[in-house]
Each structure stands twice: as structure tokens, then as C-alpha cells.
Amino acid sequence: MSDADRRKQISVRGIAQVENVANIKKSFNRHLHFSLIKDRNVATPRDYYMALADTVRDHLVSRWIRTQQYYYEHDPKRVYYLSLEFYMGRTLTNTMLNLGMQATVDEALYQLGLNIEELEEIEEDAGLGNGGLGRLAACFLDSMATLGIPAYGYGLRYEYGIFKQLIRDGWQVEEPDDWLRFGNPWEKARPEYMLPVNFYGRVEKDSEGKAKWVDTHVVFAMPYDTPVPGFRNNVVNTLRLWSAKAENHFHLKFFNDGDYVQAVMDRNLTENITRVLYPNDNVFVGKELRLKQQYFLCAATLQDIIRRFKSSKYGVREIVRIDFDTFPEKVAIQLNDTHPSIGIPELIRLLIDVEGLTFDKAFDIAVKTFGYTNHTLLPEALERWPVSLLENLLPRHLEIIYQINAKFLDAVAAKYPGDFDRLRRMSIVEEADGMGEKRINMAHLSIVGSHAVNGVAALHSDLLVKTTFKDFAEFYTGKFQNKTNGITPRRWLMLCNPSLADLISEHIGEGWITDLSQLTKLKPLDTNAGFLDNLYRIKTDNKVRVAQFIKDEFNVDVDPNSLYDVHVKRLHEYKRQLLNALHIITLYNRIKADPAAKIVPRTVMFGGKAAPGYHMAKQIIKLINSVANVVNNDPVVGNKLKVVYLENYRVSMAEKITPAADLSEQISTAGTEASGTGNMKFMLNGALTIGTLDGANVEMAEEMGRENIFIFGMEVDDVQALEARGYNAQEFIGKNPELAQVIDQIESGFFTPDTPDIFRDLANNLKYTDRFLVCADYESYVKTQEEVSRVFQDRQKWVKMALHNIASSGKFSTDRTISEYATEIWGIQPNAIRLSAPYEGAGEPPAN
Numbered sequence: 001m002s003d004a005d006r007r008k009q010i011s012v013r014g015i016a017q018v019e020n021v022a023n024i025k026k027s028f029n030r031h032l033h034f035s036l037i038k039d040r041n042v043a044t045p046r047d048y049y050m051a052l053a054d055t056v057r058d059h060l061v062s063r064w065i066r067t068q069q070y071y072y073e074h075d076p077k078r079v080y081y082l083s084l085e086f087y088m089g090r091t092l093t094n095t096m097l098n099l100g101m102q103a104t105v106d107e108a109l110y111q112l113g114l115n116i117e118e119l120e121e122i123e124e125d126a127g128l129g130n131g132g133l134g135r136l137a138a139c140f141l142d143s144m145a146t147l148g149i150p151a152y153g154y155g156l157r158y159e160y161g162i163f164k165q166l167i168r169d170g171w172q173v174e175e176p177d178d179w180l181r182f183g184n185p186w187e188k189a190r191p192e193y194m195l196p197v198n199f200y201g202r203v204e205k206d207s208e209g210k211a212k213w214v215d216t217h218v219v220f221a222m223p224y225d226t227p228v229p230g231f232r233n234n235v236v237n238t239l240r241l242w243s244a245k246a247e248n249h250f251h252l253k254f255f256n257d258g259d260y261v262q263a264v265m266d267r268n269l270t271e272n273i274t275r276v277l278y279p280n281d282n283v284f285v286g287k288e289l290r291l292k293q294q295y296f297l298c299a300a301t302l303q304d305i306i307r308r309f310k311s312s313k314y315g316v317r318e319i320v321r322i323d324f325d326t327f328p329e330k331v332a333i334q335l336n337d338t339h340p341s342i343g344i345p346e347l348i349r350l351l352i353d354v355e356g357l358t359f360d361k362a363f364d365i366a367v368k369t370f371g372y373t374n375h376t377l378l379p380e381a382l383e384r385w386p387v388s389l390l391e392n393l394l395p396r397h398l399e400i401i402y403q404i405n406a407k408f409l410d411a412v413a414a415k416y417p418g419d420f421d422r423l424r425r426m427s428i429v430e431e432a433d434g435m436g437e438k439r440i441n442m443a444h445l446s447i448v449g450s451h452a453v454n455g456v457a458a459l460h461s462d463l464l465v466k467t468t469f470k471d472f473a474e475f476y477t478g479k480f481q482n483k484t485n486g487i488t489p490r491r492w493l494m495l496c497n498p499s500l501a502d503l504i505s506e507h508i509g510e511g512w513i514t515d516l517s518q519l520t521k522l523k524p525l526d527t528n529a530g531f532l533d534n535l536y537r538i539k540t541d542n543k544v545r546v547a548q549f550i551k552d553e554f555n556v557d558v559d560p561n562s563l564y565d566v567h568v569k570r571l572h573e574y575k576r577q578l579l580n581a582l583h584i585i586t587l588y589n590r591i592k593a594d595p596a597a598k599i600v601p602r603t604v605m606f607g608g609k610a611a612p613g614y615h616m617a618k619q620i621i622k623l624i625n626s627v628a629n630v631v632n633n634d635p636v637v638g639n640k641l642k643v644v645y646l647e648n649y650r651v652s653m654a655e656k657i658t659p660a661a662d663l664s665e666q667i668s669t670a671g672t673e674a675s676g677t678g679n680m681k682f683m684l685n686g687a688l689t690i691g692t693l694d695g696a697n698v699e700m701a702e703e704m705g706r707e708n709i710f711i712f713g714m715e716v717d718d719v720q721a722l723e724a725r726g727y728n729a730q731e732f733i734g735k736n737p738e739l740a741q742v743i744d745q746i747e748s749g750f751f752t753p754d755t756p757d758i759f760r761d762l763a764n765n766l767k768y769t770d771r772f773l774v775c776a777d778y779e780s781y782v783k784t785q786e787e788v789s790r791v792f793q794d795r796q797k798w799v800k801m802a803l804h805n806i807a808s809s810g811k812f813s814t815d816r817t818i819s820e821y822a823t824e825i826w827g828i829q830p831n832a833i834r835l836s837a838p839y840e841g842a843g844e845p846p847a848n
């Protein structure tokens, strides 16, 4: 960044003051010396990154302590966000941004002769998530802190996050993500708060029928805390991640038998619980270790929550008997999908077996405490654990689940006497399947055990009530809600696109940063030629930067004047990357058929990981790379069409790519994408969307107007009608010669002449199954892409549309989403606390 740019970016980066710059330099040098034990002669770039991280972290400490002190003293209702995933990405830049110290740190490092952007690139992503669901949890933490909500994220500290994706010979290859190898400067281990978690064993009943879970295996949960700063409000909340530790007298039997070494080595087996994130997005794989992870999170977290409830000033006053009636007035627990839903029977178990409450009382408290967010309608993603697995691993919980189910089905039977089919459909316990396996339906358990159930976009919530959970919505009127997802504008505009953020602030002030609806103030600027020029210039600068990145990383030359057509998200059939690939092949065939025809040059970028066991998704990656190989090396094509696979797409790469996109691909089959959040990131950064009326695309189109988005394809009703009459892809292939040709090329090995058979499966799938109706939407998609190219040639029109996208994106801030959760589910008011800045002298801790 030039000096002029650095000075200009005031609102984003803050203002550097001489005294503060001197303090940062002093602190940095002190950390390099005392923490890294290095001097400038031998320090590596990673040492500098670590010294910088420590320096920035110091500025969180007093705020963190004071925020937690405030919560302790005022004892407000607390929110616990339970999630198996927190896809945090990098922390350094975000911390400097939220603390308003970027300009100061820039200047200090500049004076020290160091390049801050280079150091920022050294940080490993915290990749503790798969995609949208995990990133949502991370955006929620940012908004909860910014809104001053007394909130805690609870999750698992996976030693290995989402795998590193390599593309080798066009195929995806996975490598372990050893993100903690060099240490994590943002976490603080809290061994003093370690808690036991039990597994296996059996249930004993005493003479009064009181249950006792005995002969269990114990694993310890070690908490690691990460600070979560709000935006310039001095609030710092906590993300607490649990790590599995074997108990110290582990395998005493072996010690006594003398096999000491074996006993020590067996500790690894126990500690495997938090070794690795399961890399599946939107699909249920019923592995025992995964259920262990889920229970490990819930058991440790609920002990922590109850300990905090009891030790609150409120609890201390009531020393004689803790009154659990007030528990739901002090505690709200939100379940990020059913992944932590075993927490419902766990809370009930603790209230009955440990605290001595009756089942009815415990159940009532649980329902008032829990909220459940559903994230998908795809049947293969719904968690249904085999009863046999639960019986073995968590026998007491299985008993409680049966008890919940009996009480629930009694109530259903009372409301619908004689309707046995309804009872069967609604039961938490599913009858034996073809494999003779009875299963627990965790979504049903979550609905019954929560007071609020929500979908994540209006269309999705509507479909839940009308289809998947129809019976439940009829039974529990008022329990079902919608909470449309969002993204944090701090990371997804200020941090990733500072030039655009500053342009916006120059015109409408800085209020938008914490009140994104203010972006509507930009609308009148659609006749301001100077503003539109600036918008265009910023987009072009971002595109030039990405072209350089692609050259450096993948050695492909892309033209920054071409249309950047971007399809980045997890690789899944329902997201229809294959439809995009068919379009590319169509464009290629058209260029080859008429090389002299004028066409709008495009660079199509894909990025995204496939679950390692997902055969079809991996085939699609190979197809895209095979097509890229042909297209990019055909001299007839030249600069008219380029295809790039962005290897190892992740949060830090999303931050680079999003601001440079012209066109955002959001083309899932209508009714399959619950919300999407990638769509919102692109809209906020001035890309236009080509999309179906699916998920939050529907609400995006409403906000910006249909004239500012390229909507194509079937709607949910059309999909339902087509499926009802029986879908046959052949009908669509038969009447579209271009589609027939494309599928024929895939099938015959046109793009892989050395291995002509590799896409047989894929072609057959398209021709004879095509579950996600790619062939049915092909024609509409290709036509709409032609419209996209036409509009792109009219630069004025395009940039105006981009402006209307940005100006209409206010609804999609997680600040809005979280405010709705707070008032409509958690029963708390956002923005209720005020904290002042601590004194920050040169190094000495302030009096707390």
C-alpha cells in the first residue's frame, strides 16, 4: 500500500498518534526479545508475526478482563452458542480493525522496516469449520460482541481443522491441516477449569428408582479461551474450545500389570476425540467418534454453564438451595443445527441425576433454555443416530430420550386420538430400517426439547413448516420462526475491501459499520458520475490484485478487464458447480464454432473443497480442471475464456476473492440451499448475482429489486411440480442440441483423451438421474448468462447495478440477525451495556 493510501484510509484503519506508535514499537521489540527470544539478526518473518500478534493481543487483555468482571458483577442473562464448528479464519487483522489500531500498527511496523501485509499472510486460518454453518458461527460471535451481548461461543479445539486441499493432475488430494504447529498466540489454556466427561458404562437404579450412571470411562475436557472483541466498544467476549485430555491415572489396571509404556501410549486413543474436524458439509455420516465429539462438547459446556449459574452473585445469595426455576431467565442456549442436540438430554440428566429435580421439572427447564436452528432440508444431512450406538456410548441419555418421547407422544395422541400414522411420523425414535436399525431422529428431539425452532432464510423457514416439519408446526403453533442469516460487515467489507469501505464512509459517514441499513443512503449516488467512477476503479484495482495472485499461485494469466465470474463454496451436487461447468463447455463450443464472433471475455473461477468420501463431487472437480486445461491452452480461445480452480479455498482466500468478483454464482436447485451467506458477501462487495430463487437469494432480490439481479431457472413450485410428474433428464437433453453435445463430450472423454472413460459415471448420472435438475435449468441458465454478458458491456449500467446491490445489502448484516435472535428467542436486549476504554500505558498492566 502506498503512503498516500495508508494516510487516506482513516475510517477503516484509525488515526496513528506519535505516542501510540512509539508504544507499539516498544511493545513489539519487547515481545521479540522476551517472548520470541530473538534479535533482529536471527528473527524470521514468523517471529515478527508472533511478536506482532502478542503486541496486539496485549490490547485485548484489560478489555477482556473488564468485560468478564462486568458480567460477573451485573449477572445478566447469558447466551451460549453451541457449535461443532467455528470457522474463524485469521485473527490478527480483525483484532486490529475492531480495536481501531490498524493505522498505529502500520506506522510502527513501517518505522521498524517491516511489511505488515506480509506478516498478516503468515497467520494460519483457524479452519475449524466446513463452510457456511461454521462461518455463520464466527460472524455471530463478532456481532454478539459488537452488540454488547453477554455471549459465549462453545466448541471443540480440533488439532486438525478442515483439510488442506491440493489439486494434483486435476484431482483433489487432502493433506492434514496442522494449524497449531507453530503455536496459537490467540488462545489461553485454562487447565484450572478442566472438567470430566463420561462415556460408556451402564445405568443402575437404587431402591427409589433413582438412576446412577456407573462404570464409565472418563475423559477430561481442557478449555482454551480465545478473545472475541466487539467493534470499538471495549467489549471482549469469550470463545471457549474444549480439548480432550486423558485422565492421569488412566488404565490403572495396566500400570498394575506393569505395562506402563502401553498405558501411556493408550492416552492417545482417548485424546483422539478432539483430533480432527469431520470434513462433511450437509451430510450425516454416523461415526461413533463424531457422536463422542458431540457429547464431549455438550457435557463439558453444560457443566461450565451450571457452574457459572451457581457461582453468580445470584446463586451465592441463594446458598441454601439453588433455584433452577430461574435457570432459563439466566441462560439461553442456541444449538447450531442438531450437532450439539445431545445437550438437551444431558441438561435433563444433570438436573435429575445430579440436582435432584423431577423429570417433568427438568424437561420444562430444558425447553425454556434451548433454541434450535435448522440449517438444511436435504434428507441425507439430517442426523439419525442408531439406537444401538447410543445404548452403548450414552445409556442414560437413551433412557431420557425414551422418556421425552413417551411424554411427547402422549401429548400428540391426546390431540390427535387414533392417528397412529402421525405418531409414527413424529416419533423421536424411528422404527427399525431395512438394516434392522432403530434410530433417534435428532431434529425431532431438538424440536421437542426447544422453545424456538428457526430456519435461516424466509423461504427455508417456510419450507420447514410446510414440508419437513409440517406435523410439528401444526402441533406446536408459535414455536417455528425465521432468522435470515447474515455476515459481519467488519470482516466482509472493512477488512477485505478497505478502499470500498472508505469510499462509502466519505459519502455517508461511518454509521453503516454498525448499522448496515444506512447503506441505503448510497442510492441517490447512482447519478453521481464521480462516485460511480470510483466504484469502478476500486473494483478494477481489486481485480488487478487477484490477477497477480492467480499468476503467482497458479501461473495462469487472466485479463483484469474480463468478466470475473466466481463460483466459490463447498463442492456439492445441490450447489450445481456442474451446471456452471456445462455453461463453460457451451461457451467453448461456441468460440470454436465461430472463432471470429465477438464475445465478452470471461474468467470463470471455482473454489471449494469436496468431502473426501464424496465421489461425485470429486469427479466434478476433476471435470472442471480438465475443461480448464483444454480451454486455457487452446490458441483459438485466447483471452476470451479462462477457467481457474482456486486451490484450497478457505476464509482467508474468500477475503481476497470476494472484493474482485463481478459475477457471483448462486445457482443451487430451488429449495435446496437453506440460506447461503457467500451470496451476501458478494452483494456487499458490489458483485452482481446470477442465481435461482433459493435461500436468501429470494430476499436479496426483494431488497435490491429484480432489475438488479439475474434470476433464472425453476422456482420451488416448478421443482415440486416437475418431480411430481416424474423428472426425466432425457426430455431436456433431447430438445437442446447444445446440451446434448456438451454431455456427449463429457461422456466420450473429449477433455481427457488419455483417459476417455473417467467421466462415464458423471455423464450417466446427468442423463439418467440428475437429482438436482441440472438439465432442466440448463437452457434458462445459458440464456441468462448471455444477458449477463450483454449488460457487462454497458459499463455504466453494470456499475449502477453494483451500487444498488451494495446499497440494498443492509438487511444481511449479522447485527440484524443477532438482534432478532436476542429479542425473539433469547429474551434479551442488544446494546444494553456500556464499557469504557482501559488505560493503556507503555507495557505496565492497568489497575483492574
Ligand SMILES: *Cc1c(COP(=O)(O)O)cnc(C)c1O
Residues within 6 Å of the ligand: 130, 131, 132, 135, 568, 569, 570, 649, 650, 651, 654, 675, 676, 677, 678, 679, 681
Ligand atoms: C462464506 C463462506 C462459505 C459459505 O458459502 P456459501 O456460498 O454460502 O455456501 C463457505 N466457505 C467459506 C470459506 C466462506 O467464507
